[in-house]
Amino acid sequence: MSGDKRLWQFHGGMPLPGHKRVSTSIPLEATGIPEMLIHPLSQHVGSPAEAIVAPGERVLRGQPVARATGYVGSPVHAGSSGTVVEVGSRPVPHPSGLSADCVVIRTDGEDAPFTGYDALTNYETLNAPALRARVRECGIVGLGGAAFPTSVKLNVGVGLKSLILNAAECEPYISCDDMLLRHRAADVVAGAQVMLHALEIRHCCIAIEEDKPEALEALTARVAEIGDTRIEVVTMPAIYPAGGERQLIQVLTGHEVPADGIPADIGYLCQNVGTAAAVASAVLRGEPLISRVVTVTGSGVRQPRNLDVRLGTPIAKVIDACGGYTESARHLIMGGAMMGFPLNHDDMPLIKATNCLFVASAEDVRPRPPEQPCIRCGECARACPASLLPQQLQWSTRAEDFDEVEALNLYDCIECGCCDLVCPSHIPLTQYFRYAKTEIWNRRQERARSDHARNRFEARKTRIDLEEAERKRRLEAKTRALGKASQDEDTRKAMIDEVMKRVRERKTPDSAEDTRE
Ligand code: SF4
Numbered sequence: 001m002s003g004d005k006r007l008w009q010f011h012g013g014m015p016l017p018g019h020k021r022v023s024t025s026i027p028l029e030a031t032g033i034p035e036m037l038i039h040p041l042s043q044h045v046g047s048p049a050e051a052i053v054a055p056g057e058r059v060l061r062g063q064p065v066a067r068a069t070g071y072v073g074s075p076v077h078a079g080s081s082g083t084v085v086e087v088g089s090r091p092v093p094h095p096s097g098l099s100a101d102c103v104v105i106r107t108d109g110e111d112a113p114f115t116g117y118d119a120l121t122n123y124e125t126l127n128a129p130a131l132r133a134r135v136r137e138c139g140i141v142g143l144g145g146a147a148f149p150t151s152v153k154l155n156v157g158v159g160l161k162s163l164i165l166n167a168a169e170c171e172p173y174i175s176c177d178d179m180l181l182r183h184r185a186a187d188v189v190a191g192a193q194v195m196l197h198a199l200e201i202r203h204c205c206i207a208i209e210e211d212k213p214e215a216l217e218a219l220t221a222r223v224a225e226i227g228d229t230r231i232e233v234v235t236m237p238a239i240y241p242a243g244g245e246r247q248l249i250q251v252l253t254g255h256e257v258p259a260d261g262i263p264a265d266i267g268y269l270c271q272n273v274g275t276a277a278a279v280a281s282a283v284l285r286g287e288p289l290i291s292r293v294v295t296v297t298g299s300g301v302r303q304p305r306n307l308d309v310r311l312g313t314p315i316a317k318v319i320d321a322c323g324g325y326t327e328s329a330r331h332l333i334m335g336g337a338m339m340g341f342p343l344n345h346d347d348m349p350l351i352k353a354t355n356c357l358f359v360a361s362a363e364d365v366r367p368r369p370p371e372q373p374c375i376r377c378g379e380c381a382r383a384c385p386a387s388l389l390p391q392q393l394q395w396s397t398r399a400e401d402f403d404e405v406e407a408l409n410l411y412d413c414i415e416c417g418c419c420d421l422v423c424p425s426h427i428p429l430t431q432y433f434r435y436a437k438t439e440i441w442n443r444r445q446e447r448a449r450s451d452h453a454r455n456r457f458e459a460r461k462t463r464i465d466l467e468e469a470e471r472k473r474r475l476e477a478k479t480r481a482l483g484k485a486s487q488d489e490d491t492r493k494a495m496i497d498e499v500m501k502r503v504r505e506r507k508t509p510d511s512a513e514d515t516r517e
C-alpha cells in the first residue's frame with residue numbers, strides 16, 4: 001500500500017472541478033425490476049451477439065439470451081425472469097442515434113434465477129483458459145465505459161509485469177467507481193486476486209485519485225484485512241484525464257505505451273475496478289453480468305445519486321428512481337460532461353457501457369461562443385494528454401486529408417476535450433476528431449466492401465474460366481475418342497469386307513464343280 005510511491009506526470013491535462021459530491025451523499029441502492037427489460041445485442045466492442053431466444057419463450061434471471069459471435073464478442077443475459085416478447089430493432093444509446101436489434105423481456109416479478117453457472121470457489125486450481133472461458137460466458141466487458149470483452153483482454157500471453165486496476169475516475173461528475181469501492185471493496189479486491197491468478201503474475205496496483213477519501217479508506221482496509229502483499233493501493237493527484245489507460249500507466253510507471261501499441265506491449269494490463277468486481281461475481285458466485293452501478297447526476301435530475309441498475313432497464317425508469325427531471329433539465333448525456341454523448345430521448349435501455357447519465361441544465365452546458373480562426377497559439381498542443389498536434393489534426397480534417405490525419409496519430413486521441421477547453425478561438429476540435437474517426441471508419445468500410453466485391457468478381461471470373469477450360473478439355477477428349485471410334489469402325493468394316501471376300505472366293509470353285517456335275 002502506498003501514498004508515497006514515486007509517480008510521474010503525463011503531458012498536458014488539467015485539474016478540473018470534480019462535482020463528485022453532487023451524487024455521493026446518498027448510499028448506493030439497487031433499483032427495482034422494471035416491467036420491461038430491453039437487451040441490445042451489441043453493447044460491447046466487437047461482433048454483435050446473436051439472439052438464441054424467440055418471442056414467447058420463458059427466460060430466467062441470468063440466462064443467456066444471445067450468444068457471443070467471433071473472438072472479440074460477448075454474450076447477453078436476461079436481467080430478470082419473464083417472457084421474451086420481441087426480438088427486433090429498438091432505439092439504443094449510441095452516438096450514431098441509430099436503432100439496433102434487441103431482445104425484449106416482459107418481467108414476471110419472480111426474479112427466478114438461472115443456475116447454469118457453478119461458483120468456481122476453487123479458482124486457484126483452474127488454469128487461465130478455464131477462467132477466461134468463465135469470464136467470457138458470463139458476458140464480462142470493461143465497465144469503465146469502453147466495454148471491451150474482458151476475456152480477450154486477459155489473453156495477453158506471457159511477459160506481463162503488473163495488473164493495474166483503474167479507480168482514478170477522473171471525469172467530472174462521475175462517481176460510480178467511488179461508490180462501488182465504498183460499498184463493495186471486497187469484490188474489487190477478490191476480482192484482482194482472480195485476475196492475478198488468471199494472468200499468472202504477482203503484482204496488482206489499484207490506482208485511485210486522492211479526491212475519493214472514503215473509497216480509498218474502504219479499499220486500503222480490505223487489502224490490509226486479507227493481507228495479500230501482491231496488491232498495492234496507490235493514490236495519485238486528481239488531474240484530468242489521468243484515468244485514460246495510457247496516461248495512468250505513465251503516471252504509475254513513467255513508461256509510455258507506443259503510439260501504435262497496447263499496454264501489454266510494455267508489460268501492463270489495465271482493468272476498471274467495476275470490471276474486477278464483475279469478474280469476482282462471475283467466477284466466485286457464478287453470476288453473469290446483469291447489473292452495474294451507474295451515476296445519475298447533474299442539476300437536471302432531482303436526486304442525483306448512484307444506483308445498482310439491472311442492465312436493460314429503460315433510462316426513463318432510472319431517472320424516475322432519482323425523483324425525475326427538474327424544471328431546468330435540458331440535455332441528457334450518456335457518460336460524463338467531458339467525454340459523454342447526447343441522447344435524443346430516454347426511451348432506450350441502460351447498457352453495459354453506461355457508467356453515467358448526466359442530466360444537464362442550460363447553465364451546465366453553455367452555448368459555445370462562435371468559432372474564430374485559429375491563431376496558432378499552440379495552447380491545444382500544450383494541453384493534449386496524448387501529445388498530439390490538435391491544430392494540425394484539425395486542418396487536415398477540414399481538408400479531408402485523412403491519410404495525413406492518420407499519420408498525425410488521430411487514433412491516440414481519447415476525445416478528452418482538453419484542447420477544446422483551452423482553445424481561445426472556441427474551435428470545436430474534439431468534434432472534428434470524432435468526425436474524422438467516423439469518416440475514416442466509413443471509408444475503410446467502403447474500401448472493404450469494394451475489395452470484397454472485386455474479390456468476388458475475380459473469384460467468379462476465375463471459376464468461369466476454369467469451367468470453360470474444363471469444358472474444352474472434355475470436348476477435345478470426346479472428339480478424340482469419337483475419331484478413334486470412327487477409325488475403329490472403318491477397320492472393323494474393312495475386316496468384315498475382307499472376311500466376306502474370302503468367303504466368296506472359297507465358294508466360287510465349289511460352285512464350278514457343282515456346275516460340272
Ligand atoms: S481531445 Fe484528443 S486531441 Fe484534444 S486534447 Fe484530448 S486527446 Fe488531445
Ligand code: SF4
Pocket residue numbers: 373374375376377378379380381390391394422423424425426427
Ligand atoms: S488552441 Fe485553438 S487557436 Fe490555438 S493553436 Fe490550437 S486550434 Fe489554434
